[in-house]
Amino acid sequence: MFVERERQAVARFNEGNASNESTNTSTLHAYYASPRYLQHQPEINEKMRMILVDWLIDVHLKFKLHAETMYLAVNLIDRYLSCANNKVDRTTFVPRAQLQLVGVCAMLLAAKYEEIWPPEVKECVHISANTYTREEIIEMERAICTALSFRLTVPTPFPFASRAWTVLEGDDFLGIGMDEEQRRQYFAIVRHATSFFMEHALLDYKCLQFTPSQIAHASVFLALLMLRTKLELPKTPTFPVWTDALRYYTKSEVQEFRGCAEVILDYVNYVPTTKYQAVRRKYNSSRYMEISKMLMPNELPAL
Secondary structure: HHHHHHHHHHHHHHHHOOOHHHHHHHHHHHHHOOOOHHHHHOHHHHHHHHHHHHHHHHHHHHHHHOOHHHHHHHHHHHHHHEEEHEEOOOOOOHHHHHHHHHHHHHHHHHHHHHOOOOHHHHHHHHHOOOOOOOHHHHHHHHHHHHHHOOOOOOOOOOHHHHHHHHHHHHOOOOOOOOHHHHHHHHHHHHHHHHHHHHHHHHHHHHHHHHHHHHHHHHHHHHHHHHHHHHHOOEEEEOOOOOOOOHHHHHHHOOOHHHHHHHHHHHHHHHHHOOOHHHHHHHHHOOOHHOOOOOOOOOOOOOO
């Protein structure tokens, strides 16, 4: 149901003609970030965005916040920066020196929305090494809420992944007749690996071209593919990675998110060549079953 609504919304966004283009654009920015917003932010580039999100993942861990908070925070950042691409109001240009302030305030707003005990403003001042004052943080909070018309209830990849996990919990998703202990162990690997791929997608500006459900389903697919690679199981139409149960309950076929999976996989294999390793450090711990140490697939199997 959620996937179908998402498809209909995106279709409506893409159907606009010249007479209602500004209306459709305004509606789009209410829920989705523009995949080209950096064209309208002259002082910010993809690398700066990646550095910010990488740092926020460490902040998220330090504050021990829920996963949903991180996804919402990045959504708020991208949507706020996208406001510069809104033909109605081209005033949201963010100087390079304020990008971290936007990130801190987006995390604070997301925590207030998702958490029972969100961080206090003074903790945000401290985490930014006193770069910004309490007043600046409060003012930026107000600016973000105003620019987004207080629309904080938005789709992110996390609920779509959660639905897929629910399906996998009751499914023999490897087709090997697992006992209960094996099912729990392999399901835990898939769950952590899905989050590993989705959090890498947060870092990659190119992933803004995809819908939340595509990112979630691509990440689940990659997690299942990684587990099959680890266990040396076949990846053929007879032993599909994307099971019939997943197809039925998510209403998604592999070809709908394959392009997204390729982008995420390319990025995951690229990250080790950079110094921005927050996600890999996080998933290198035993708490997350050392997912980042597992062998990543080099390419997707043929359909």
